[in-house]
Amino acid sequence: MGQRRALLLLALLGVLFLAFAVGNDRLLGGYRLDLSREKLFTLSGDTHAVLAALEEPLELRFFFSYGVSRELVGLRNYARRVEEFLEEYVHHADGKLSLGTVDPEPFSEAEDEAAASGLQAVPVPGVGDLYFGLVGRSPQGEERILPFFSPDRERFLEYELTRLIYQLAHPEPVRVGLMSSLNMGGGFSPFGERRPWTVWQWLQESYDLRTVPLDADRIPEELQLLLLVHPVGLSPAALYAIDQFVLRGGKLLVFVDPYAEQGSPDRRSSTLDTLFAAWGVRMADDQILLDAAQALNVLVEYEPVRHLALVGMSDFAPDDPVTAQLEMVVFGSTGVLLPDGAAQTRFKPLLYSSDQSMLADSARMELLYDPQTLQEGFEAGNTRHVVAARVQGVVQSAFPEGAPPPPSPEEEEEGEEAAAPAPALEGVEGAEGAEGAEGVESVEAVQEEEAAAPAPALEGAEGVESAEGVEGAEGVESTEGVEGVEAAQEEQPPAPLPPHLPAAEHVDLVILADSDVLADSQWVNTQDFFGRRLARPWADNGNFVLNLVEMLGSGPHLVGIRSRGRYARPFTRVEKLAQRAESRLRVKEQELSRELEETEQRLQELEQEKGEGAGILQANSEQTAELLRFQEEKLRIRRELRQVRHDLNKDIEALGTRLKMLNILLLPGLLTVLALVLGWRRRHNWHRRLAMATQRHHPRQPED
Amino acid sequence: MNSTLVVCRRELNTYFSTPVAYVFLVFFLMMAGAATFYMGNFYERGQADLAPFFRYHPWLYLFLVPAVAMRLWAEERRSGTIELLTTLPLTRVGLVLGKFLAAWVFLGLALLLTFPLWITVNFLGDPDNGVIFLGYTASWFMAGAFLSIGCCMSALSKSQVVAFVLSVVLCFVFLLSGFPLVLNSLHPRAPDFLYDAVASLSMLSHFTAVTKGVLRLPDASYFVAFILFWLLATMVVVEWRKAD
Numbered sequence: 001m002g003q004r005r006a007l008l009l010l011a012l013l014g015v016l017f018l019a020f021a022v023g024n025d026r027l028l029g030g031y032r033l034d035l036s037r038e039k040l041f042t043l044s045g046d047t048h049a050v051l052a053a054l055e056e057p058l059e060l061r062f063f064f065s066y067g068v069s070r071e072l073v074g075l076r077n078y079a080r081r082v083e084e085f086l087e088e089y090v091h092h093a094d095g096k097l098s099l100g101t102v103d104p105e106p107f108s109e110a111e112d113e114a115a116a117s118g119l120q121a122v123p124v125p126g127v128g129d130l131y132f133g134l135v136g137r138s139p140q141g142e143e144r145i146l147p148f149f150s151p152d153r154e155r156f157l158e159y160e161l162t163r164l165i166y167q168l169a170h171p172e173p174v175r176v177g178l179m180s181s182l183n184m185g186g187g188f189s190p191f192g193e194r195r196p197w198t199v200w201q202w203l204q205e206s207y208d209l210r211t212v213p214l215d216a217d218r219i220p221e222e223l224q225l226l227l228l229v230h231p232v233g234l235s236p237a238a239l240y241a242i243d244q245f246v247l248r249g250g251k252l253l254v255f256v257d258p259y260a261e262q263g264s265p266d267r268r269s270s271t272l273d274t275l276f277a278a279w280g281v282r283m284a285d286d287q288i289l290l291d292a293a294q295a296l297n298v299l300v301e302y303e304p305v306r307h308l309a310l311v312g313m314s315d316f317a318p319d320d321p322v323t324a325q326l327e328m329v330v331f332g333s334t335g336v337l338l339p340d341g342a343a344q345t346r347f348k349p350l351l352y353s354s355d356q357s358m359l360a361d362s363a364r365m366e367l368l369y370d371p372q373t374l375q376e377g378f379e380a381g382n383t384r385h386v387v388a389a390r391v392q393g394v395v396q397s398a399f400p401e402g403a404p405p406p407p408s409p410e411e412e413e414e415g416e417e418a419a420a421p422a423p424a425l426e427g428v429e430g431a432e433g434a435e436g437a438e439g440v441e442s443v444e445a446v447q448e449e450e451a452a453a454p455a456p457a458l459e460g461a462e463g464v465e466s467a468e469g470v471e472g473a474e475g476v477e478s479t480e481g482v483e484g485v486e487a488a489q490e491e492q493p494p495a496p497l498p499p500h501l502p503a504a505e506h507v508d509l510v511i512l513a514d515s516d517v518l519a520d521s522q523w524v525n526t527q528d529f530f531g532r533r534l535a536r537p538w539a540d541n542g543n544f545v546l547n548l549v550e551m552l553g554s555g556p557h558l559v560g561i562r563s564r565g566r567y568a569r570p571f572t573r574v575e576k577l578a579q580r581a582e583s584r585l586r587v588k589e590q591e592l593s594r595e596l597e598e599t600e601q602r603l604q605e606l607e608q609e610k611g612e613g614a615g616i617l618q619a620n621s622e623q624t625a626e627l628l629r630f631q632e633e634k635l636r637i638r639r640e641l642r643q644v645r646h647d648l649n650k651d652i653e654a655l656g657t658r659l660k661m662l663n664i665l666l667l668p669g670l671l672t673v674l675a676l677v678l679g680w681r682r683r684h685n686w687h688r689r690l691a692m693a694t695q696r697h698h699p700r701q702p703e704d
Numbered sequence: 705m706n707s708t709l710v711v712c713r714r715e716l717n718t719y720f721s722t723p724v725a726y727v728f729l730v731f732f733l734m735m736a737g738a739a740t741f742y743m744g745n746f747y748e749r750g751q752a753d754l755a756p757f758f759r760y761h762p763w764l765y766l767f768l769v770p771a772v773a774m775r776l777w778a779e780e781r782r783s784g785t786i787e788l789l790t791t792l793p794l795t796r797v798g799l800v801l802g803k804f805l806a807a808w809v810f811l812g813l814a815l816l817l818t819f820p821l822w823i824t825v826n827f828l829g830d831p832d833n834g835v836i837f838l839g840y841t842a843s844w845f846m847a848g849a850f851l852s853i854g855c856c857m858s859a860l861s862k863s864q865v866v867a868f869v870l871s872v873v874l875c876f877v878f879l880l881s882g883f884p885l886v887l888n889s890l891h892p893r894a895p896d897f898l899y900d901a902v903a904s905l906s907m908l909s910h911f912t913a914v915t916k917g918v919l920r921l922p923d924a925s926y927f928v929a930f931i932l933f934w935l936l937a938t939m940v941v942v943e944w945r946k947a948d
Contacts, residue, residue: 006944010937017933022901024929025922035834036917073882073903077913084920569752571828656747659828663820664737668730671817675726682721 025080032084043088047162050169051089054096058168059137061100062086063114065130068106072124078151079132085157086134089165097165104131120147134161138168166554174553175222176203179212179242180229181270182262182515198524198535199542203227203549214238217403218497219245225553228254230515232267236404239274243398246279247501251552252509253545258286258335259362260515269362270515278398279391280343283513286362288333289385290374293354293583296330298371307371308378309333309360310522312539313387315352322547323350326540330522333365334514336385345393345507349386356380356583388512395507402500510548517541577651588644596637603630707798708805715776715806725810732768732814736760740821752829757821758839758915762879762908765850770871772810773854774864776803781945782862800939804855811847815840835917842914845927846907850875852934859941878930882906 034042043051064079083101090097104111106128115121119133134146144164149157178184178200186196196204203209212219212226217237219226226245231254234242246252258269269286276282290308294315297304311331316323329351336359339347358381364374516522523541527534537543606627719725736757740746744756780789789799825831850871857870882903903909907930910923 003944006940009940013933013937013940017929018901020929021904021926024925025900025904031921033919034917035838035919036832070899073906073909076900076903077909569829569831571750571752572830573828574750659747659824660737660741663824664734664741666820667817668733671726671730671733675723679723 043092044158047089047158048092050162050166051093051096054093054165054169056139056169057096057098058139058165059098059100060086060090061102061135061137063102063104063110063119063131063133063135065105065128065132066103068124068128068130069132070127072130075130075132075151078149078154081154082149082157085161089161104129117143118145118147122148134164136164136168138171140171142168142171144168170554173206173208174549175208175210175224176549176553177210177212177219177223177226178203178229179214179216179219179226179231181214181232181267182230182260182518184229184518185211195526195533197518198520198526198533199518199545201533202542202546206546207549207553217241219250221498223250225251225253225549227549228252228272229518230255230257230260230263230267230270231272232263232270234272236399237406239272240399240403242272243275243278244498244501246275246507246509247395247397247504248498249504249506253548253552254509254511255515255518256283256335256511256513257333257515258283258513259288259333259365261332261365262516262519268365274398276511277340279395279507279509280340280345280347280393281389281391281511282338282340283335284338284359287335287359288362288365289331289336289353289357289387289513290360290378291353291357292375292378292380292586293356300370300372305370305372306375308374309365309371311353313351313353315354315384317348317350317352322551323544326544326547328539329517329541329544330539331387331514332516332519332522333362334387334512334517335362336387337389337511337513338386339389345391345395348390348392349388350390350510351388352384352386355382355384357383357385359385387514388510390508390510392506392508394503394505396503397501399500400502403497508552510552518545574652574655577655581647581649581651585644589641592637592641592644596634596641599630599633599637603627603634606630707794708802711794711799711802712806712809715803716809719806719810728768728772729814729817732764733817735764736818737821739764752825752831754821754825754831754836754839755915757818758843761843762846762911765847766872766875766879769811769847769850770854770857770868770875772807773851773858773871774867775858776807776855777858777942778861778864778867781859796939796943800855800935800942804851804935804938807851807855808844808848811851812844815844815847832917835915838917838919839915841919842911842923842927845931846911849878849907849927849930849934852931852938853878856934856938856941859938859945878905879907882909 032042062083064083066076066079069076069079086099090099102110102114104114111129111131114131114133114135117133117135119131119135121129121131124130132149134149136144144167146160146164153160183194184197184200186194186200200209210220210223212223214231214233215235215238218241223245226242228242231238242252254272256270256272257263258271260268260270263270271283271285288309289311291311292306292308294311294313295306295308296310296312298307298310299305309332311334312328313331314326314328316326336353337349358379360374368374518541520526523539524535524537527536535542739760740754740757744759746756749756779785794802822836825836826833853874854867854871857874858864858867861867861870883906904922904926910926913920914923
């Protein structure tokens with residue numbers, strides 16, 4: 001082949017290859033083989049479910065600045081993947097999704113559109129603004145955006161896309177009812193302004209949060225989820241309301257508590273025994289959990305002290321989407337939950353204590369000045385306890401005979417007093433005239449007004465309208481549980497309750513054995529920053545509660561997707577070693593600390609004795625010797641303590657070194673040996689063959 | 705096909721009859737291990753995946769693969785045995801393919817011998833083995849891609865050293881073709897599609913994409929087309945230079 005021909009052929013090949021490269025990504029982009037275990041790059045079943053449920057067509061517009069991003073190869077590659085992913089969505093949406101791609105070039109109309117929709121622009125110096133976002137529109141004109149696809153959030157891509165589509169299809173936020181004996185919404189009281197709890201604010205922001213009074217005899221129809229917090233002294237009517245709410249398909253998130261530090265002194269403990277029995281759950285009565293392995297420290301007189309009832313839980317049920325990305329949830333004086341053996345429901349634990357835990361009488365929390373006293377008599381039980389659980393399945397009503405009879409007048413008064421705490425009746429809007437005694441007054445005023453109005457008008461919106469005429473009743477707007485007020489009404493007969501439901505098949509509720517978990521002091525630091533509250537969480541309580549509400553309220557799909565893309569795959573073997581070492585350290589530490597204390601005490605005694613006998617001129621050599629001995633003991637114990645801590649990592653490091661040697665030297669070593677053996681054999685054979693060959697050609701006398 | 709197998713087997717035999725192959729394997733395994741554990745902090749990182757292992761493959765291959773490839777043809781041309789080869793009843797295709805396959809199988813063997821690492825990561829935790837499998841596959845194909853360049857360069861030059869240097873340079877260019885280093889050499893007014901084309905030639909981009917656990921068709925076709933192109937080029941060069 002001549003040179004020219006060869007070069008021509010090579011040039012041709014080059015051009016072909018370049019052409020191929022140009023077309024490669026564009027033409028073949030859609031097909032993929034996803035071998036990752038969590039199928040991170042294919043649509044999950046949850047997304048398919050959301051897409052299948054779409055009723056109206058939605059429009060998606062994908063903005064990416066192709067021109068501006070010329071040099072940013074990594075970002076362009078990611079943009080291509082995002083676009084392919086979006087095409088997957090369209091492909092599986094059966095015509096319900098349409099996708100348009102836009103390059104918002106600088107100074108173009110498209111750029112204006114991007115900016116107007118709220119997409120985030122990243123300036124690229126010298127070139128222009130880069131857009132990389134998504135705008136979704138529903139036929140009703142609802143618009144939701146993903147402002148910028150950040151490559152480091154790639155694993156949440158499916159979640160964010162599906163959530164956007166879901167929110168477009170269900171623009172109304174979940175209606176959540178809050179029935180709480182703890183004042184979470186804040187407001188003004190004679191004692192000053194109380195801030196709303198951070199978790200309450202978060203719920204407010206994400207959901208349509210409404211208050212339900214503690215003495216309600218029915219839960220409003222439109223509520224999808226009920227948050228029941230520290231339900232103290234609920235009347236049978238209220239319990240019945242909750243029972244029926246659950247049976248008709250309402251979701252329930254309950255925070256009971258054997259000892260609520262946030263509750264007022266006469267209302268420390270709450271239970272739901274009647275309902276729990278029907279749901280197949282038990283909470284150990286008046287027992288709180290003490291956990292040595294996960295206890296947090298509190299400062300007592302500037303000294304850190306381990307508070308065995310203040311527990312930072314991190315032992316989540318594996319593979320549960322709600323807890324998959326949480327690290328620590330802090331519970332305070334929590335109870336424990338147990339499944340009731342005879343139940344037909346499924347009891348699924350969500351969160352466990354460590355196995356170095358035990359139950360203690362909740363009375364020990366009263367007047368607890370020194371948390372260290374909780375450590376007295378502590379003995380680890382070697383079983384894990386459940387502090388949060390999900391209950392699902394078939395449930396019979398806790399009131400098989402139907403609604404409880406309306407209370408007699410005396411009972412009614414008692415019921416009123418019990419249900420009267422103003423905080424529970426505060427409107428969600430908050431402050432206006434709804435606190436302390438005034439709150440009760442204004443509600444009672446409403447009640448009286450209502451008593452005058454004809455009964456049917458109490459239902460729903462009409463009731464609100466007629467009540468709006470009453471002064472100081474702005475707070476009532478949000479107490480849709482106005483119907484619930486009927487229970488305490490004086491004259492008019494209450495509107496009939498909805499028909500009794502005896503049982504249900506698909507009950508879904510979550511129970512937590514602590515209500516302090518919601519309090520700010522247990523998970524977040526808040527600061528006032530120029531009039532705005534800045535919340536800095538140091539634990540995951542807020543996320544935990546919101547995840548639970550989201551899962552119960554909007555269904556399993558979103559949370560199911562959110563937990564995918566867990567890139568964290570820890571070295572479980574190393575973690576086990578660390579845990580074992582930790583507990584060994586703990587035991588040794590306690591032993592040594594005790595020895596140290598005893599020794600110090602002994603030293604003190606000796607010094608005192610010595611001091612008392614100061615009158616005697618002759619120094620008691622025996623005492624001096626003992627003093628010295630004890631001082632040496634003290635040093636020795638201190639040294640041992642340090643050693644134990646140092647040894648903590650020893651096992652782990654040893655394992656690491658062993659693995660390194662195995663991987664780097666083992667096979668190379670074997671290969672070297674193999675090479676040497678083969679080499680030696682070959683040479684041996686070669687010599688032999690040479691010897692034989694020479695013998696054949698030059699026969700001679702046998703060697704001696 | 706027959707020619708291919710014959711050539712392939714002969715080549716492999718030659719490899720293992722000298723210490724060279726063992727030296728290469730030992731060197732590769734030790735370097736890969738050291739890079740994973742010391743540069744990649746595999747153990748301290750605490751994550752059960754082999755990202756710190758695969759990360760260094762492109763750079764290990766950059767020098768080791770040309771070293772394997774350089775002797776494939778240059779030696780034959782220098783010693784004149786190339787004429788002998790072409791007179792044998794072997795097809796041109798079989799010859800080129802056979803030599804390539806032998807070297808590729810050898811590189812595959814080197815990869816397989818890193819299996820203690822796979823055992824280690826499964827012992828320490830619960831890794832995603834699907835992702836690891838794709839990582840090994842991607843690595844093998846990348847080695848194949850580098851090898852195909854090496855074959856061509858080796859056929860081009862009589863000197864092994866020249867072949868080696870040319871291979872390294874070309875491999876480097878393709879490895880980083882999506883990055884500013886290479887892109888900036890294009891004229892700034894070059895059309896968009898040219899930029900994209902050059903960027904899409906970047907082996908590093910395709911390799912990293914596959915090690916994430918998804919094999920997209922463009923990535924697979926890239927490696928296949930790459931190897932195909934360079935082997936075809938090798939055939940052209942062998943024909944052309946056989947007279948020298």
